Amino acid sequence: MRKYQFLVLFLSIILSCCKQDSIETKNVQDSKNDFSIEAKAFLKSKVKNTNGTDLILSLKNNLSSVNFVTDGELFWSGKSEYRIKSIQGLEVPYFTKRNTINLYNLRKSFYEETARDKEQRVNFSYTNMLFSKVSDDSNLQAIFVTYIPDIGVIKNLDYFKTGSRMTLNSIDHNFNGYIEYKSLDNQVLAVFYLEQGKVRTKYSVDDQPTIAQRGANSTSLTCQTVCTPVYGTICVTAPERGDGGEICTLKVVGQSCKQVCTGTDPNPEYPNPGGQAPGQQTYPTAKVKDFIVKVFEPCDDFKENTALGQKFESEMTDLLSGNSGESFVCFTEKMLEFLSTNDAGLKISLCLNATANQATYNPITKKLGFKDEINIDSRNIFHELFHAVQDRIYPNGISQYLSVGKAEIEFETHLFIDLVGRLVSNPPIALYDTEDNYKNFLNGLTTDNNGNRNLYNARNYFNSDSPISQSYNTYKAKFKERYSAYNSPNSNLAPLAITHFLNNFNCYL
Numbered sequence: 001m002r003k004y005q006f007l008v009l010f011l012s013i014i015l016s017c018c019k020q021d022s023i024e025t026k027n028v029q030d031s032k033n034d035f036s037i038e039a040k041a042f043l044k045s046k047v048k049n050t051n052g053t054d055l056i057l058s059l060k061n062n063l064s065s066v067n068f069v070t071d072g073e074l075f076w077s078g079k080s081e082y083r084i085k086s087i088q089g090l091e092v093p094y095f096t097k098r099n100t101i102n103l104y105n106l107r108k109s110f111y112e113e114t115a116r117d118k119e120q121r122v123n124f125s126y127t128n129m130l131f132s133k134v135s136d137d138s139n140l141q142a143i144f145v146t147y148i149p150d151i152g153v154i155k156n157l158d159y160f161k162t163g164s165r166m167t168l169n170s171i172d173h174n175f176n177g178y179i180e181y182k183s184l185d186n187q188v189l190a191v192f193y194l195e196q197g198k199v200r201t202k203y204s205v206d207d208q209p210t211i212a213q214r215g216a217n218s219t220s221l222t223c224q225t226v227c228t229p230v231y232g233t234i235c236v237t238a239p240e241r242g243d244g245g246e247i248c249t250l251k252v253v254g255q256s257c258k259q260v261c262t263g264t265d266p267n268p269e270y271p272n273p274g275g276q277a278p279g280q281q282t283y284p285t286a287k288v289k290d291f292i293v294k295v296f297e298p299c300d301d302f303k304e305n306t307a308l309g310q311k312f313e314s315e316m317t318d319l320l321s322g323n324s325g326e327s328f329v330c331f332t333e334k335m336l337e338f339l340s341t342n343d344a345g346l347k348i349s350l351c352l353n354a355t356a357n358q359a360t361y362n363p364i365t366k367k368l369g370f371k372d373e374i375n376i377d378s379r380n381i382f383h384e385l386f387h388a389v390q391d392r393i394y395p396n397g398i399s400q401y402l403s404v405g406k407a408e409i410e411f412e413t414h415l416f417i418d419l420v421g422r423l424v425s426n427p428p429i430a431l432y433d434t435e436d437n438y439k440n441f442l443n444g445l446t447t448d449n450n451g452n453r454n455l456y457n458a459r460n461y462f463n464s465d466s467p468i469s470q471s472y473n474t475y476k477a478k479f480k481e482r483y484s485a486y487n488s489p490n491s492n493l494a495p496l497a498i499t500h501f502l503n504n505f506n507c508y509l
């Protein structure tokens with residue numbers, strides 16, 4: 001047995017020492033007990049310009065807008081071998097100075113990413129080369145797997161703390177972000193979105209989309225053309241530098257437009273991260289329609305089967321299906337239930353309102369208005385629904401707080417969105433991300449003593465005297481500085497709607 005292993009090893013050393021461009025993978029097919037020997041031989045047969053046992057790759061980059069050669073190196077000492085069901089996998093860390101990262105932003109976030117955030121995401125993205133076989137006697141294939149985290153989770157990841165890389169078989173349970181599969185010539189094969197280490201959505205990607213036809217496809221919710229900046233590290237050789245080294249900078253090296261479709265068909269060729277089938281969830285259309293009928297009184301242009309009505313319905317479906325974050329599902333449902341049973345018979349109008357900034361809930365007329373079609377958006381809907389809930393929880397409604405008290409009403413809304421978002425590691429919106437204390441304050445409210453994400457601590461906090469004491473007031477003051485539009489005279493309104501939620505709705509409790 002050992003003798004046999006040595007023989008295989010010896011054979012492969014001979015093979016790799018002598019530069020042959022095409023080595024039959026058959027030669028090493030019997031070495032099932034060392035997948036990496038087979039993988040190395042496979043790679044040598046596929047990639048020209050291999051150089052010794054380190055297998056330095058030289059691959060043509062295929063993006064039309066970018067035209068440079070990718071020089072990469074595989075670090076075999078960091079390899080990880082595993083099985084996902086019948087699929088045998090081997091991941092090897094791949095390093096290149098000229099890696100390009102597609103920053104997919106297919107998910108809606110309340111948080112607006114800055115240029116610095118994007119650079120951070122690129123810096124904490126990495127690529128492994130994956131060698132896999134669907135079954136023991138099927139063909140070996142090699143692809144690139146790139147892990148691209150969301151900005152809100154980077155600091156929680158093991159990769160940030162220790163530098164250890166995930167594999168498809170060891171997904172960090174804190175990981176929110178994209179996993180991209182690319183062929184060796186850089187064609188995107190598939191993209192997954194994961195939330196808290198679990199697949200939420202699988203996307204199929206067409207690198208050469210037909211010309212984007214905005215609006216033409218408005219009834220199809222499954223495909224969209226997305227254009228994302230492609231970041232790459234550009235290195236310039238600087239002979240004037242004493243060390244003869246290169247100067248490398250991270251830059252936008254192009255733009256890549258792709259037709260991205262959500263798909264449920266599992267492609268057995270590529271393993272699902274974590275081994276599960278994608279958790280594609282859609283909320284029953286009938287239930288969404290039912291909520292709309294019970295809560296809203298649509299204006300004519302918002303009626304069922306109008307373009308605006310359909311947009312509203314699809315954005316509501318997004319919220320209720322967890323496409324804006326799993327934690328938003330429960331809170332959206334509870335708000336809609338609350339609005340449909342409380343003040344029975346009084347419905348909220350649903351109209352366009354050209355004077356709105358983006359969207360507005362008017363507590364005097366009980367009208368929910370959107371500036372235009374683009375602003376009929378799940379984020380705006382969630383924000384304004386909360387105002388409608390506030391309107392029914394505060395004694396005599398919130399129309400009395402249109403000037404004095406406005407800051408409290410708006411701060412409570414932002415804080416609420418941050419509490420819900422923090423449950424799925426979204427970056428906060430009420431204050432800048434640089435305000436670490438606020439983030440810690442939210443983490444304390446949304447994490448229990450065992451490190452689980454829930455709202456037990458929040459319920460205790462908002463039922464004590466704390467909310468109208470120190471920290472709440474400190475962050476409210478900073479919020480008013482940040483959003484001058486909400487800088488109204490101080491009132492001492494306590495966050496009644498959040499407290500009502502925590503005491504009456506069983507979300508994350």
Ligand SMILES: [Zn+2]
Binds near residue numbers: 383387410413
């Ligand atoms: Zn508001």
